[in-house]
Amino acid sequence: MSEGTTYITEVEMSPLAEGVLSGLDIAIKDNISTADVRTTCASRMLAEYVPPYDATVVERVRGAGARIVGKANMDEFGMGGTTETSAFGAVPNPVDETRVAGGSSGGSAVAVAEGSADIALGSDTGGSVRNPAAFCGVVGLKPTYGRVSRYGLVAYANSLEQIGPLGPDVASVARLLGVIAGADPRDATTQDRPAADPTGYVDAVDVGVEGMTIGVVPELFDGADAAVAARVRDRIDALTDAGAAITSVELPALEHAVAAYYVIAMAEASSNLARFDGVRYGIGGGEGNWNTAFAAARKAGFGTEVTRRILLGTYALSAGYHDRYYAKAQDARAWLRSQFAEAFDTVDVLATPTMPITAPRLGEQLEDPLTLYQMDANTVPVNLANLPAISVPAGRVDGLPVGAQVIGPAFDEVAVLRVAGALEAAG
Amino acid sequence: MTGVDAAEVEHIAALARIDLEDAEVERFVAEFETILDYFEQLDAVPEVPADAETDTVLREDTVIEPLAQSEALANAPETEDGFFKGPPVS
Numbered sequence: 001m002s003e004g005t006t007y008i009t010e011v012e013m014s015p016l017a018e019g020v021l022s023g024l025d026i027a028i029k030d031n032i033s034t035a036d037v038r039t040t041c042a043s044r045m046l047a048e049y050v051p052p053y054d055a056t057v058v059e060r061v062r063g064a065g066a067r068i069v070g071k072a073n074m075d076e077f078g079m080g081g082t083t084e085t086s087a088f089g090a091v092p093n094p095v096d097e098t099r100v101a102g103g104s105s106g107g108s109a110v111a112v113a114e115g116s117a118d119i120a121l122g123s124d125t126g127g128s129v130r131n132p133a134a135f136c137g138v139v140g141l142k143p144t145y146g147r148v149s150r151y152g153l154v155a156y157a158n159s160l161e162q163i164g165p166l167g168p169d170v171a172s173v174a175r176l177l178g179v180i181a182g183a184d185p186r187d188a189t190t191q192d193r194p195a196a197d198p199t200g201y202v203d204a205v206d207v208g209v210e211g212m213t214i215g216v217v218p219e220l221f222d223g224a225d226a227a228v229a230a231r232v233r234d235r236i237d238a239l240t241d242a243g244a245a246i247t248s249v250e251l252p253a254l255e256h257a258v259a260a261y262y263v264i265a266m267a268e269a270s271s272n273l274a275r276f277d278g279v280r281y282g283i284g285g286g287e288g289n290w291n292t293a294f295a296a297a298r299k300a301g302f303g304t305e306v307t308r309r310i311l312l313g314t315y316a317l318s319a320g321y322h323d324r325y326y327a328k329a330q331d332a333r334a335w336l337r338s339q340f341a342e343a344f345d346t347v348d349v350l351a352t353p354t355m356p357i358t359a360p361r362l363g364e365q366l367e368d369p370l371t372l373y374q375m376d377a378n379t380v381p382v383n384l385a386n387l388p389a390i391s392v393p394a395g396r397v398d399g400l401p402v403g404a405q406v407i408g409p410a411f412d413e414v415a416v417l418r419v420a421g422a423l424e425a426a427g
Numbered sequence: 428m429t430g431v432d433a434a435e436v437e438h439i440a441a442l443a444r445i446d447l448e449d450a451e452v453e454r455f456v457a458e459f460e461t462i463l464d465y466f467e468q469l470d471a472v473p474e475v476p477a478d479a480e481t482d483t484v485l486r487e488d489t490v491i492e493p494l495a496q497s498e499a500l501a502n503a504p505e506t507e508d509g510f511f512k513g514p515p516v517s
Contacts, residue, residue: 052498188484259466270443277444279513284504291444293514299446307445311436311455312462314443328469335475370461 004089006110007070011037013058015065020175022065027111027120030071031078032163033152034058041154042074042086045282045301055152056187057121057163057180064179069117072107076303077273078123078156080104081131081375082360085305090362093136095401099359102132105166109136112166119176123153125161126261127354127379130391133166134354134403137393139173139420140166144411145386146191148177149184157268158189160261160383170392170420174201177413193411204414205421210243214406214419215347219254220378224356227397232353232404235394238426239419249343249350253336254381260332261380262373263316263325269306270313276301308369337385344409349419352378354391354403378405388413392420393427431459 008030015022028034031041033051035058040046054062062068075085083106084090091106093099094114101110105122109132112120122129124142133140142164153163165176178201183192195201216236221229240246278285278297285293285300302310316325343350356378365372382389387410391403404423408416436455440447447455496509505512 049502052494052501253472256469256472259469260472262462263466263469274444277513278504279511281502282504285514288514289517290514294444295441295446298444302445304451307447307451308455308458310443310445311439312459315439315459315463316466318439318442325466325469328472331475332469332472335472338475369458370465373462 004073004083004086004091006073006091006107006114006116008040008042008073008088008107009038009071011068011070013037013062013068015067016062017065019064019179021061021119021179024066024118025069026061026066027070027072027108027117028058028068029074029105029108029120029122031074031123031154032058032121033154034068034071037071039071039154040088041077042088043076043301043303043306044087045276047087049281051152053152056149056184058152060179061121061176066119070111072105072111072120074107075104076306077154077269078104078125078128078161079269079305079309081127081372082365083107083132084362085303087303092362093359095137096359096399098361099400100135100362102135102355102359104128106132108166109133109138109140112136112138112168118167119172120166121180122164122166123161124164124383125157126265126383127376129164129166130354130379130389130403130405131376133391135359135401137401138166138168139170139390139392140164141173141177141390141413141416142382142388143177143181143413144388146189147193147388147411147413148180149187149190151184151186155272157265158272159268160265170390170417170424171202171205173390174205174417177201195414201413201417204417207418207421208242209239209419209422212348212415212419213245213247213346214239215247215249215343215350217254217350217352218248218250220352223377224353225358228353228355228357228402231395231397231402235404235423235426236351239422242422242426244422247347249347251336251339251343253332253339256332257336257381257384258374258377260329260336261376261384263329264333266309266313267316267326268313270310270317273306273310305369333384336381340385340387348415350407351419352405352407354378354405358397358400358402382407386410388416390416390420392423394423395427431456431463
Protein backbone atom coordinates (compact mmCIF):
# COMPACT_ATOMS: atom_id res chain seq x y z
CA MET A 1 0.00 0.00 0.00
CA SER A 2 1.23 3.49 -0.80
CA GLU A 3 1.87 5.68 2.20
CA GLY A 4 -0.79 8.28 2.87
CA THR A 5 -0.56 11.73 4.36
CA THR A 6 -2.12 13.47 7.35
CA TYR A 7 -4.49 15.42 5.12
CA ILE A 8 -6.41 14.21 2.10
CA THR A 9 -6.95 17.84 1.10
CA GLU A 10 -5.01 20.81 2.46
CA VAL A 11 -7.08 23.97 2.55
CA GLU A 12 -7.31 27.34 4.16
CA MET A 13 -10.80 28.17 5.39
CA SER A 14 -10.55 31.39 7.36
CA PRO A 15 -12.43 32.15 10.59
CA LEU A 16 -15.84 33.81 10.27
CA ALA A 17 -15.58 35.73 13.57
CA GLU A 18 -13.41 36.19 16.64
CA GLY A 19 -13.98 33.77 19.48
CA VAL A 20 -12.57 31.30 21.98
CA LEU A 21 -10.75 29.45 19.15
CA SER A 22 -9.13 32.58 17.64
CA GLY A 23 -5.56 31.93 16.58
CA LEU A 24 -6.03 28.16 16.47
CA ASP A 25 -5.60 25.95 13.41
CA ILE A 26 -7.99 23.01 13.19
CA ALA A 27 -8.01 19.77 11.18
CA ILE A 28 -11.42 18.39 10.15
CA LYS A 29 -11.97 14.69 9.52
CA ASP A 30 -12.81 14.16 5.87
CA ASN A 31 -16.30 12.75 6.54
CA ILE A 32 -17.46 16.14 7.88
CA SER A 33 -18.91 18.36 5.14
CA THR A 34 -17.09 21.56 4.15
CA ALA A 35 -18.81 23.82 1.60
CA ASP A 36 -16.86 24.02 -1.68
CA VAL A 37 -14.04 21.81 -0.30
CA ARG A 38 -14.10 18.16 -1.36
CA THR A 39 -15.17 15.71 1.33
CA THR A 40 -14.04 12.24 0.32
CA CYS A 41 -14.64 9.99 3.37
CA ALA A 42 -11.29 8.54 2.20
CA SER A 43 -13.24 6.63 -0.45
CA ARG A 44 -12.82 6.36 -4.21
CA MET A 45 -16.62 6.74 -4.28
CA LEU A 46 -16.44 10.35 -3.11
CA ALA A 47 -12.98 11.32 -4.40
CA GLU A 48 -14.50 14.22 -6.36
CA TYR A 49 -17.50 15.01 -4.11
CA VAL A 50 -17.80 18.69 -3.14
CA PRO A 51 -20.53 19.43 -0.57
CA PRO A 52 -22.72 22.47 -1.22
CA TYR A 53 -23.00 23.22 2.52
CA ASP A 54 -21.03 23.20 5.80
CA ALA A 55 -21.67 20.77 8.63
CA THR A 56 -23.01 22.48 11.76
CA VAL A 57 -19.72 21.83 13.59
CA VAL A 58 -17.77 23.48 10.75
CA GLU A 59 -19.96 26.59 10.99
CA ARG A 60 -19.44 26.61 14.75
CA VAL A 61 -15.64 26.26 14.80
CA ARG A 62 -15.22 28.92 12.11
CA GLY A 63 -17.66 31.14 13.98
CA ALA A 64 -15.55 30.70 17.13
CA GLY A 65 -12.39 31.90 15.42
CA ALA A 66 -10.67 28.70 14.22
CA ARG A 67 -8.92 28.45 10.86
CA ILE A 68 -9.41 25.14 9.02
CA VAL A 69 -6.11 23.88 7.58
CA GLY A 70 -7.09 20.54 6.12
CA LYS A 71 -9.41 17.59 5.67
CA ALA A 72 -7.86 14.78 7.68
CA ASN A 73 -7.19 11.25 6.48
CA MET A 74 -9.30 8.41 7.92
CA ASP A 75 -10.41 4.85 7.40
CA GLU A 76 -12.82 4.66 4.45
CA PHE A 77 -16.24 5.90 5.66
CA GLY A 78 -14.90 5.50 9.24
CA MET A 79 -14.71 1.72 8.90
CA GLY A 80 -11.46 0.63 10.51
CA GLY A 81 -9.25 1.19 13.52
CA THR A 82 -5.91 1.91 11.85
CA THR A 83 -6.56 4.36 8.94
CA GLU A 84 -5.22 1.60 6.66
CA THR A 85 -8.55 1.24 4.84
CA SER A 86 -8.18 4.79 3.44
CA ALA A 87 -8.27 4.81 -0.36
CA PHE A 88 -5.63 7.54 -0.05
CA GLY A 89 -3.13 5.39 1.89
CA ALA A 90 -2.50 4.96 5.61
CA VAL A 91 -0.94 7.79 7.60
CA PRO A 92 1.92 6.52 9.81
CA ASN A 93 2.09 7.14 13.56
CA PRO A 94 4.36 10.17 14.23
CA VAL A 95 5.72 8.50 17.39
CA ASP A 96 6.97 5.49 15.38
CA GLU A 97 6.52 5.58 11.61
CA THR A 98 6.46 1.78 11.30
CA ARG A 99 3.22 1.75 13.28
CA VAL A 100 -0.40 2.68 12.57
CA ALA A 101 -1.85 5.97 13.76
CA GLY A 102 -5.02 4.23 14.86
CA GLY A 103 -8.40 5.06 13.46
CA SER A 104 -10.70 5.74 12.06
CA SER A 105 -9.84 9.41 12.80
CA GLY A 106 -6.11 8.75 12.27
CA GLY A 107 -5.36 11.93 10.35
CA SER A 108 -7.04 14.07 13.01
CA ALA A 109 -4.90 12.56 15.81
CA VAL A 110 -1.71 12.77 13.73
CA ALA A 111 -2.41 16.44 12.91
CA VAL A 112 -2.46 17.23 16.63
CA ALA A 113 0.47 14.93 17.53
CA GLU A 114 2.75 16.34 14.80
CA GLY A 115 1.58 19.91 15.45
CA SER A 116 0.30 20.68 11.94
CA ALA A 117 -2.98 21.64 13.65
CA ASP A 118 -3.60 22.86 17.19
CA ILE A 119 -6.88 20.95 17.55
CA ALA A 120 -8.97 18.59 15.42
CA LEU A 121 -12.41 17.13 14.91
CA GLY A 122 -12.97 13.42 14.40
CA SER A 123 -16.01 11.18 14.55
CA ASP A 124 -16.43 8.24 16.91
CA THR A 125 -18.77 5.38 15.99
CA GLY A 126 -17.03 2.66 18.01
CA GLY A 127 -13.88 4.37 19.28
CA SER A 128 -12.68 6.27 16.22
CA VAL A 129 -11.68 9.40 18.18
CA ARG A 130 -10.35 7.66 21.31
CA ASN A 131 -8.38 4.92 19.53
CA PRO A 132 -6.07 7.20 17.47
CA ALA A 133 -5.81 9.62 20.41
CA ALA A 134 -4.46 6.73 22.54
CA PHE A 135 -2.10 5.41 19.85
CA CYS A 136 -0.70 8.88 19.04
CA GLY A 137 -0.47 10.17 22.64
CA VAL A 138 -3.06 12.97 22.43
CA VAL A 139 -6.44 13.62 24.08
CA GLY A 140 -9.72 12.70 22.35
CA LEU A 141 -13.32 12.85 23.57
CA LYS A 142 -16.48 11.09 22.41
CA PRO A 143 -19.46 13.18 23.59
CA THR A 144 -22.77 11.77 24.83
CA TYR A 145 -25.05 10.74 21.96
CA GLY A 146 -27.13 13.85 21.21
CA ARG A 147 -24.60 16.35 22.60
CA VAL A 148 -23.15 17.39 19.23
CA SER A 149 -24.96 17.88 15.92
CA ARG A 150 -24.30 15.29 13.23
CA TYR A 151 -25.73 17.54 10.49
CA GLY A 152 -23.23 17.35 7.64
CA LEU A 153 -21.45 14.24 8.97
CA VAL A 154 -21.57 11.55 6.28
CA ALA A 155 -23.48 8.78 8.06
CA TYR A 156 -22.01 5.34 8.77
CA ALA A 157 -24.02 4.12 11.81
CA ASN A 158 -26.36 6.88 12.96
CA SER A 159 -27.42 5.38 16.29
CA LEU A 160 -23.80 5.10 17.47
CA GLU A 161 -21.79 8.02 16.15
CA GLN A 162 -20.83 11.42 17.49
CA ILE A 163 -18.39 14.07 16.29
CA GLY A 164 -15.70 14.61 18.93
CA PRO A 165 -12.75 16.92 19.67
CA LEU A 166 -9.03 16.04 19.78
CA GLY A 167 -6.23 18.18 21.20
CA PRO A 168 -2.80 18.10 22.84
CA ASP A 169 -4.29 18.49 26.34
CA VAL A 170 -7.59 18.14 28.20
CA ALA A 171 -8.23 21.91 28.32
CA SER A 172 -8.04 22.29 24.53
CA VAL A 173 -10.48 19.41 24.09
CA ALA A 174 -12.84 20.92 26.68
CA ARG A 175 -12.73 24.29 24.90
CA LEU A 176 -13.51 22.73 21.50
CA LEU A 177 -16.32 20.63 23.00
CA GLY A 178 -17.91 23.82 24.32
CA VAL A 179 -17.93 25.27 20.81
CA ILE A 180 -19.47 22.27 19.02
CA ALA A 181 -21.92 21.13 21.75
CA GLY A 182 -25.59 22.07 21.84
CA ALA A 183 -28.92 21.46 20.16
CA ASP A 184 -29.31 21.91 16.41
CA PRO A 185 -32.70 22.05 14.69
CA ARG A 186 -31.10 20.28 11.70
CA ASP A 187 -30.29 17.17 13.80
CA ALA A 188 -33.39 16.00 15.66
CA THR A 189 -31.32 13.67 17.89
CA THR A 190 -29.50 16.57 19.56
CA GLN A 191 -30.58 17.64 23.03
CA ASP A 192 -30.21 20.89 24.91
CA ARG A 193 -28.62 20.01 28.24
CA PRO A 194 -26.64 21.99 30.84
CA ALA A 195 -22.90 22.52 30.50
CA ALA A 196 -23.18 22.91 26.75
CA ASP A 197 -21.18 26.11 27.05
CA PRO A 198 -17.45 26.79 26.74
CA THR A 199 -16.76 27.81 30.33
CA GLY A 200 -18.63 24.84 31.88
CA TYR A 201 -16.29 22.34 30.25
CA VAL A 202 -13.05 24.33 30.52
CA ASP A 203 -13.61 25.10 34.19
CA ALA A 204 -14.18 21.40 34.95
CA VAL A 205 -10.61 20.50 33.94
CA ASP A 206 -9.02 22.12 37.02
CA VAL A 207 -11.70 21.35 39.61
CA GLY A 208 -9.98 18.18 40.84
CA VAL A 209 -11.42 14.84 41.96
CA GLU A 210 -11.74 15.33 45.72
CA GLY A 211 -14.69 13.20 46.88
CA MET A 212 -15.23 11.45 43.53
CA THR A 213 -15.54 7.68 43.21
CA ILE A 214 -13.84 6.05 40.22
CA GLY A 215 -14.83 2.50 39.25
CA VAL A 216 -12.22 0.40 37.46
CA VAL A 217 -13.71 -2.24 35.16
CA PRO A 218 -11.78 -5.51 35.69
CA GLU A 219 -13.06 -7.17 32.48
CA LEU A 220 -11.47 -4.42 30.37
CA PHE A 221 -8.13 -4.56 32.24
CA ASP A 222 -7.91 -8.37 32.13
CA GLY A 223 -8.39 -8.41 28.37
CA ALA A 224 -5.56 -5.92 27.80
CA ASP A 225 -1.83 -6.43 27.36
CA ALA A 226 -0.40 -6.73 30.90
CA ALA A 227 2.03 -3.81 30.59
CA VAL A 228 -0.68 -1.55 29.13
CA ALA A 229 -3.12 -2.50 31.90
CA ALA A 230 -0.50 -1.91 34.61
CA ARG A 231 0.45 1.51 33.24
CA VAL A 232 -3.20 2.65 33.20
CA ARG A 233 -3.96 1.12 36.62
CA ASP A 234 -0.99 3.01 38.15
CA ARG A 235 -2.30 6.30 36.77
CA ILE A 236 -5.81 5.69 38.10
CA ASP A 237 -4.52 4.61 41.53
CA ALA A 238 -2.47 7.81 41.78
CA LEU A 239 -5.75 9.76 41.95
CA THR A 240 -6.26 8.58 45.52
CA ASP A 241 -3.60 11.19 46.42
CA ALA A 242 -5.93 13.80 44.91
CA GLY A 243 -8.82 12.65 47.09
CA ALA A 244 -10.63 10.19 44.84
CA ALA A 245 -11.86 6.77 45.98
CA ILE A 246 -11.11 3.82 43.69
CA THR A 247 -13.41 0.82 43.56
CA SER A 248 -14.03 -2.10 41.21
CA VAL A 249 -17.20 -2.47 39.11
CA GLU A 250 -18.05 -5.56 37.06
CA LEU A 251 -20.28 -5.35 33.99
CA PRO A 252 -20.93 -8.90 32.75
CA ALA A 253 -22.82 -7.65 29.67
CA LEU A 254 -19.49 -6.33 28.32
CA GLU A 255 -18.74 -9.86 27.15
CA HIS A 256 -21.07 -9.46 24.17
CA ALA A 257 -20.37 -5.80 23.36
CA VAL A 258 -18.05 -6.32 20.37
CA ALA A 259 -20.43 -8.79 18.69
CA ALA A 260 -23.45 -6.54 19.34
CA TYR A 261 -21.60 -3.46 18.16
CA TYR A 262 -20.51 -4.98 14.86
CA VAL A 263 -23.94 -6.42 14.06
CA ILE A 264 -25.61 -3.05 14.68
CA ALA A 265 -22.91 -0.95 12.99
CA MET A 266 -22.82 -3.19 9.91
CA ALA A 267 -26.62 -3.29 9.67
CA GLU A 268 -26.82 0.50 9.82
CA ALA A 269 -23.93 0.82 7.35
CA SER A 270 -25.67 -1.44 4.83
CA SER A 271 -28.70 0.84 4.94
CA ASN A 272 -26.83 4.19 5.04
CA LEU A 273 -24.45 3.39 2.23
CA ALA A 274 -27.30 2.33 -0.07
CA ARG A 275 -27.39 6.00 -1.12
CA PHE A 276 -24.13 5.60 -3.02
CA ASP A 277 -25.55 4.37 -6.32
CA GLY A 278 -23.69 6.68 -8.69
CA VAL A 279 -26.72 8.82 -9.56
CA ARG A 280 -26.65 11.90 -7.32
CA TYR A 281 -22.93 11.86 -6.52
CA GLY A 282 -19.99 9.50 -6.70
CA ILE A 283 -18.84 7.22 -9.48
CA GLY A 284 -21.38 6.60 -12.26
CA GLY A 285 -22.21 2.99 -13.13
CA GLY A 286 -22.14 3.21 -16.92
CA GLU A 287 -24.21 0.94 -19.12
CA GLY A 288 -27.01 -1.46 -18.25
CA ASN A 289 -30.20 -1.36 -16.21
CA TRP A 290 -30.24 0.09 -12.72
CA ASN A 291 -29.28 -3.16 -10.95
CA THR A 292 -26.27 -3.63 -13.23
CA ALA A 293 -25.26 0.03 -13.13
CA PHE A 294 -25.59 0.38 -9.33
CA ALA A 295 -23.60 -2.82 -8.71
CA ALA A 296 -20.85 -1.66 -11.07
CA ALA A 297 -20.69 1.81 -9.49
CA ARG A 298 -20.50 0.36 -5.98
CA LYS A 299 -17.80 -2.14 -6.92
CA ALA A 300 -15.75 0.69 -8.46
CA GLY A 301 -16.25 3.00 -5.48
CA PHE A 302 -15.99 0.87 -2.33
CA GLY A 303 -12.89 -0.72 -0.80
CA THR A 304 -12.75 -4.19 0.73
CA GLU A 305 -13.62 -3.32 4.35
CA VAL A 306 -16.62 -1.20 3.32
CA THR A 307 -17.85 -3.99 1.05
CA ARG A 308 -17.33 -6.54 3.84
CA ARG A 309 -19.41 -4.52 6.32
CA ILE A 310 -22.20 -3.75 3.82
CA LEU A 311 -22.47 -7.45 2.95
CA LEU A 312 -22.44 -8.64 6.58
CA GLY A 313 -24.97 -5.94 7.48
CA THR A 314 -27.21 -6.95 4.59
CA TYR A 315 -26.95 -10.57 5.77
CA ALA A 316 -27.80 -9.68 9.39
CA LEU A 317 -30.92 -7.81 8.25
CA SER A 318 -32.06 -10.32 5.64
CA ALA A 319 -35.13 -12.52 5.99
CA GLY A 320 -34.52 -15.41 8.37
CA TYR A 321 -31.50 -13.80 10.06
CA HIS A 322 -32.89 -10.54 11.44
CA ASP A 323 -34.05 -12.06 14.74
CA ARG A 324 -30.94 -14.19 15.13
CA TYR A 325 -28.46 -11.33 14.78
CA TYR A 326 -29.98 -7.85 14.71
CA ALA A 327 -32.69 -8.34 17.34
CA LYS A 328 -30.27 -10.13 19.69
CA ALA A 329 -27.71 -7.36 19.24
CA GLN A 330 -30.35 -4.83 20.27
CA ASP A 331 -31.04 -6.94 23.39
CA ALA A 332 -27.31 -6.94 24.17
CA ARG A 333 -27.24 -3.17 23.74
CA ALA A 334 -30.16 -2.62 26.12
CA TRP A 335 -28.63 -5.06 28.63
CA LEU A 336 -25.30 -3.27 28.58
CA ARG A 337 -26.96 0.14 28.87
CA SER A 338 -28.87 -0.95 31.98
CA GLN A 339 -25.66 -2.29 33.57
CA PHE A 340 -23.86 1.00 32.94
CA ALA A 341 -26.80 2.91 34.45
CA GLU A 342 -26.66 0.68 37.52
CA ALA A 343 -22.88 1.20 37.83
CA PHE A 344 -23.33 4.99 37.83
CA ASP A 345 -25.59 4.64 40.89
CA THR A 346 -22.46 3.83 42.91
CA VAL A 347 -19.56 5.51 41.04
CA ASP A 348 -19.09 8.91 39.36
CA VAL A 349 -17.06 7.60 36.43
CA LEU A 350 -15.58 4.33 35.14
CA ALA A 351 -11.96 3.90 34.03
CA THR A 352 -10.30 1.43 31.63
CA PRO A 353 -7.38 1.29 29.22
CA THR A 354 -8.56 2.99 25.99
CA MET A 355 -6.97 0.34 23.77
CA PRO A 356 -5.92 -3.12 24.98
CA ILE A 357 -2.59 -2.84 23.13
CA THR A 358 -0.16 -0.21 21.83
CA ALA A 359 -0.22 0.75 18.14
CA PRO A 360 0.26 -2.32 15.87
CA ARG A 361 2.74 -2.27 12.99
CA LEU A 362 1.46 -1.03 9.63
CA GLY A 363 0.08 -3.95 7.62
CA GLU A 364 0.17 -6.31 10.58
CA GLN A 365 -3.55 -6.87 11.08
CA LEU A 366 -5.28 -5.67 7.94
CA GLU A 367 -5.81 -9.19 6.63
CA ASP A 368 -7.59 -10.49 9.71
CA PRO A 369 -10.85 -8.57 10.22
CA LEU A 370 -12.06 -10.33 13.39
CA THR A 371 -8.78 -9.62 15.24
CA LEU A 372 -9.14 -5.97 14.28
CA TYR A 373 -12.75 -5.87 15.50
CA GLN A 374 -11.73 -7.34 18.86
CA MET A 375 -9.21 -4.50 19.29
CA ASP A 376 -12.29 -2.30 19.91
CA ALA A 377 -13.42 -4.18 23.04
CA ASN A 378 -12.90 -1.23 25.41
CA THR A 379 -14.31 1.54 23.21
CA VAL A 380 -17.48 0.11 21.59
CA PRO A 381 -19.42 -0.37 24.87
CA VAL A 382 -19.47 3.42 25.28
CA ASN A 383 -21.15 3.93 21.89
CA LEU A 384 -23.67 1.15 22.53
CA ALA A 385 -24.64 2.88 25.79
CA ASN A 386 -24.65 6.44 24.29
CA LEU A 387 -22.18 7.63 26.98
CA PRO A 388 -19.41 10.27 27.01
CA ALA A 389 -15.80 9.08 27.29
CA ILE A 390 -12.31 10.51 26.90
CA SER A 391 -8.87 9.07 26.20
CA VAL A 392 -5.99 10.74 28.07
CA PRO A 393 -2.28 9.88 27.69
CA ALA A 394 -1.17 7.60 30.55
CA GLY A 395 2.51 7.19 29.78
CA ARG A 396 4.26 4.78 27.42
CA VAL A 397 5.03 1.09 27.06
CA ASP A 398 8.17 0.26 25.03
CA GLY A 399 8.22 3.86 23.81
CA LEU A 400 4.63 3.75 22.49
CA PRO A 401 1.78 5.87 23.90
CA VAL A 402 -0.89 4.33 26.13
CA GLY A 403 -4.29 5.93 26.78
CA ALA A 404 -6.53 5.81 29.85
CA GLN A 405 -10.26 5.94 29.14
CA VAL A 406 -12.69 7.71 31.49
CA ILE A 407 -16.40 6.99 30.93
CA GLY A 408 -19.17 9.12 32.46
CA PRO A 409 -22.96 9.03 32.83
CA ALA A 410 -24.96 10.41 29.89
CA PHE A 411 -24.57 14.20 29.53
CA ASP A 412 -21.99 14.33 32.34
CA GLU A 413 -18.97 15.35 30.25
CA VAL A 414 -18.05 17.57 33.22
CA ALA A 415 -17.31 14.51 35.40
CA VAL A 416 -15.26 12.97 32.59
CA LEU A 417 -13.26 16.19 32.13
CA ARG A 418 -12.64 16.57 35.88
CA VAL A 419 -11.08 13.11 36.10
CA ALA A 420 -9.21 13.56 32.80
CA GLY A 421 -7.78 16.85 34.07
CA ALA A 422 -6.63 15.18 37.28
CA LEU A 423 -5.04 12.26 35.37
CA GLU A 424 -3.17 14.74 33.21
CA ALA A 425 -2.01 16.75 36.23
CA ALA A 426 -0.81 13.56 37.97
CA GLY A 427 1.17 12.42 34.88
CA MET B 428 -21.15 -23.45 12.47
CA THR B 429 -23.12 -21.06 10.32
CA GLY B 430 -22.32 -22.61 6.93
CA VAL B 431 -22.04 -19.78 4.41
CA ASP B 432 -21.33 -20.87 0.84
CA ALA B 433 -20.44 -19.05 -2.37
CA ALA B 434 -24.06 -19.01 -3.55
CA GLU B 435 -25.12 -17.26 -0.34
CA VAL B 436 -22.37 -14.63 -0.55
CA GLU B 437 -23.36 -13.98 -4.19
CA HIS B 438 -27.03 -13.68 -3.17
CA ILE B 439 -26.17 -11.16 -0.44
CA ALA B 440 -23.95 -9.19 -2.85
CA ALA B 441 -26.85 -9.06 -5.32
CA LEU B 442 -29.18 -7.77 -2.57
CA ALA B 443 -26.56 -5.13 -1.64
CA ARG B 444 -25.93 -4.28 -5.34
CA ILE B 445 -22.16 -4.76 -5.26
CA ASP B 446 -20.37 -6.72 -8.00
CA LEU B 447 -17.81 -9.20 -6.63
CA GLU B 448 -14.99 -11.00 -8.40
CA ASP B 449 -14.67 -14.78 -7.89
CA ALA B 450 -11.61 -14.29 -5.68
CA GLU B 451 -13.57 -11.91 -3.45
CA VAL B 452 -16.46 -14.37 -3.14
CA GLU B 453 -14.00 -17.05 -2.04
CA ARG B 454 -12.36 -14.75 0.49
CA PHE B 455 -15.69 -13.60 1.96
CA VAL B 456 -16.99 -17.19 2.28
CA ALA B 457 -14.06 -18.01 4.57
CA GLU B 458 -14.20 -14.76 6.53
CA PHE B 459 -17.95 -14.69 7.01
CA GLU B 460 -17.86 -18.19 8.46
CA THR B 461 -15.49 -16.95 11.20
CA ILE B 462 -17.25 -13.64 11.82
CA LEU B 463 -20.78 -15.08 11.87
CA ASP B 464 -19.65 -17.83 14.25
CA TYR B 465 -18.38 -15.08 16.53
CA PHE B 466 -21.77 -13.31 16.31
CA GLU B 467 -23.50 -16.56 17.39
CA GLN B 468 -22.52 -15.74 21.01
CA LEU B 469 -25.40 -13.21 21.01
CA ASP B 470 -27.70 -16.20 21.41
CA ALA B 471 -26.69 -16.21 25.11
CA VAL B 472 -28.02 -12.68 25.69
CA PRO B 473 -31.29 -12.52 27.65
CA GLU B 474 -34.25 -10.66 26.19
CA VAL B 475 -34.14 -7.12 27.54
CA PRO B 476 -36.92 -4.57 27.19
CA ALA B 477 -35.36 -1.46 25.65
CA ASP B 478 -35.98 1.75 27.59
CA ALA B 479 -37.81 4.30 25.53
CA GLU B 480 -35.42 7.25 25.33
CA THR B 481 -37.46 9.25 22.90
CA ASP B 482 -39.70 12.25 23.46
CA THR B 483 -42.22 13.66 21.05
CA VAL B 484 -41.25 17.24 20.35
CA LEU B 485 -43.52 19.28 18.11
CA ARG B 486 -42.79 22.59 16.45
CA GLU B 487 -44.38 24.84 13.86
CA ASP B 488 -43.24 24.34 10.29
CA THR B 489 -41.04 27.19 9.16
CA VAL B 490 -39.99 28.05 5.62
CA ILE B 491 -36.25 28.10 5.07
CA GLU B 492 -34.14 28.65 1.96
CA PRO B 493 -33.70 25.31 0.17
CA LEU B 494 -30.56 24.12 -1.61
CA ALA B 495 -30.44 25.68 -5.09
CA GLN B 496 -31.21 23.18 -7.86
CA SER B 497 -27.83 23.82 -9.49
CA GLU B 498 -26.06 23.03 -6.20
CA ALA B 499 -28.08 19.86 -5.66
CA LEU B 500 -27.15 18.64 -9.14
CA ALA B 501 -23.51 19.74 -9.09
CA ASN B 502 -22.06 16.37 -7.98
CA ALA B 503 -24.17 14.16 -10.25
CA PRO B 504 -22.32 12.12 -12.89
CA GLU B 505 -25.19 12.82 -15.32
CA THR B 506 -28.04 15.35 -15.41
CA GLU B 507 -30.66 16.37 -17.97
CA ASP B 508 -32.98 19.40 -18.00
CA GLY B 509 -32.47 20.05 -14.27
CA PHE B 510 -32.96 16.40 -13.24
CA PHE B 511 -30.63 13.64 -12.08
CA LYS B 512 -30.23 11.13 -14.89
CA GLY B 513 -30.19 7.52 -13.71
CA PRO B 514 -29.87 4.19 -15.51
CA PRO B 515 -33.00 2.61 -17.08
CA VAL B 516 -35.16 0.63 -14.66
CA SER B 517 -35.12 -2.43 -16.89
